[in-house]
Amino acid sequence: MNKKHATLFKILLALFALNSITLYLYFSSSHHHHDNRRDTTAEGFPAIIPHRGPHLSKPWPIIPSYLPWSLTSNVPSKSCEAYFGTGFTKSANVLPAKAAVRSGSSWFRCHYSWTLRSSICEGGKIRMDPGKIKMSRGGEKLEDVIGRTEDEEMPEFEDGAFEVEAEGRGSRSKTKKLVGEEFLNEFLPVGNVMKHTMRELVRSIVVVGETDFTCQEWVEEPTLLITRFEYANLFHTVTDWYSAYVSSRVTGLPNRPHLVFVDGHCETQLEETWKALFSSLRYAKNFSGPVCFRHAVLSPLGYETALFKGLSEDIDCQGASAHDLWQSPDDKKTARLSEFGEMIRDSFGFPVNRHHSDKTVSGHYNILFVRREDYLAHPRHRGKVESRLSNEQEVFDSLQKWASDHQECKVNLVNGLFAHMSMKEQVRAIQDASVIIGAHGAGLTHIVSATPNTVILEIISSFFRRPHFQLIAQWKGLEYHAINLDGSYANPGVVIDRLNKIMRSLGC
Secondary structure, eight states: OOHHHHHHHHHHHHHHHHHHHHHHHHHHHHHHHHHEEEEEOTTSOEEEEEOOOOOOOOOOOOOTTOOOOOOOTTOOTTSHHHHHSSOOOEEEEEEOHHHHHHHSOOEEEEEEETTTTEEEEEEESEEEOGGGEESOOOOOOGGGSTTOOHHHHSOEEOTTSEEEEOTTOOOGGGOEESSOHHHHHHHSOOTTOSSOHHHHHHHHEEEEOGGGOOOSEEEOSOEEEEOOSSTTOHHHHHHHHHHHHHHHHHTTOSSOOEEEEOSOOOOOTTHHHHHHHSSOEEEGGGSSSOEEESSEEEOOOGGGSHHHHTTTSOOOOEEOOHHHHHHSOOTTEEOHHHHHHHHHHHHTTOOSSOOHHHHOBTTEEEEEEEOOOOOOOSTTOOSOOOOSOTTHHHHHHHHHHHHHHOOSSEEEEEEEOGGGSOHHHHHHHHHHOSEEEEESSGGGGGGGGOOTTOEEEEEEOTTOOOOHHHHHHHHHTOEEEEEEOSSSOOOHHHHHHHHHHHHHHTTO
C-alpha cells in the first residue's frame, strides 16, 4: 500500500469511527428519552426519574359464566347483582378525570354500594411514600418472623403517605387533605370493622402542587392496592380475592391488574393463588422510595363482601347459570360466584367448561375428604388447629373401606391433606371431585371453584355452627347436605349412609 492509499484508508477509518460514535449517541439519547420521565424537584432543578418498563399484564380469560360488568344506576338495592356484582352505583368525582386529562394532573373517584355499604376507589397519578407507612416490611418467610405482633404488620398511615397533584396548587407549605370526615363517613363508613385500613389510607391522601409531586419510580400498569387482615385463613383470603376481582371488573380494567399489598404480613401458601389470579405481586415496603401509579384501584376489605356479610344478614340469592340469567334476568339469582370460581380454575390452567359427566373416568367417582391438619399459619400461631371432628381419622378409615368395597361403581376416596398440597393441587382436587365432604373448616371454602353438579356434604360440630359453606353452595347452585353432630363425634355409619344416598342420586 503506497503512502496516498494509506492516508485515504486512515481518513475512511476516522469517518467510520465518527459515524459510529454519532449513531451511538443518537440511539442512547433516544433510549433515555423513551425510558425515563423528566420531573422537577422542589428546588426547581430538572431530574431524571427512573421509569419502570411495562410489565406483562395477563389478559382476562374467556369463561362460560361471565356476564358483562358495565356499571348502571338501575341495579336494585339488595338484589343479587347488588351483592355480588355491579352494585357500586353511586359515584363521587373528587378530582374529575376530564380536568386531569386536560391539565395532566391527578384524578380520583369512588364508587359506592348502598347494599354493601362500601366503596371501590380509583385514581390516576397517585404517589405512595412507603416511608410514611408504619408497618413491618412484609413478604418475609414465616420462620423468620415468629412472634411478631399483628400491630406491627398492620399499616398506620401518616398524612402524605399518599399524594395527588392538583392543577394550580402551590407548594406543600399549605397541605390540604383530599377528602374530609364527611366524605369518609359517607363513602367509607367504618361499619363493623374495628380498623378500617382503606378508610385510613384515603384519609392520608394530601393534595400537592406540581413542583412537589416527585417520584423515584413510575408504575404504568393498572394496580390494585390491597390491605389484608386474616391473610393466612382461606375463607378470609377468598373474600379478599373476590373483592379484588370485583374491583378489577367494576373499574373496567382491560387486563388483570398488578397487585401491591399495603400491609406487612409475611409470605403464606395462599400467595400462590394471588399470583395466579393477577399479573404480579409486590409489597409496599419493597419499593425503595416514593412510587407513582398511573392508575391505582383501592380494593375494599374482604369483610365488606357478600361472602362475609352473609354470615350476619340474609342474602336471599340462588346460584344460576349465566346463560339462564342472560335469557331471563332475575334479581334473586346470580352467576357471579360461578364466574369467580371459573376465574380461579382458569388461572391455574384448568379447563372451565367441565361438568359432572367429565369427572367420571371408566365409571370412577372421586370423593374428596377435606381434612383439618395442624400447621403453622402465621407468626402468632402455635401450629394447632381447633378440632371440629374429634374422630376424623376413624371416619376417614371407615370411608376408605366403604369405597374399596363399593359394588355399584368404582369410588376413589381422595385424602384431602390440603396443608401439605400446593394451591394448584388443591384446586385440581376440588375440580375433579364429584362429592366434597369435610368437617366445618376454612378448607371447604374451595367449593367456590367446584364445577356444576358437585355435591357438598358438611359435617358440623354442635360447638361451631355457622352457615359459611351452605351459603357458598347456595350462591353457586350446588347441592348441599349437612350432618349436624351432637358434640364433635361423628358416627361413621351415619356418614356412610348419607354418602350412599348421595351416590345413588348420582347414578352410582
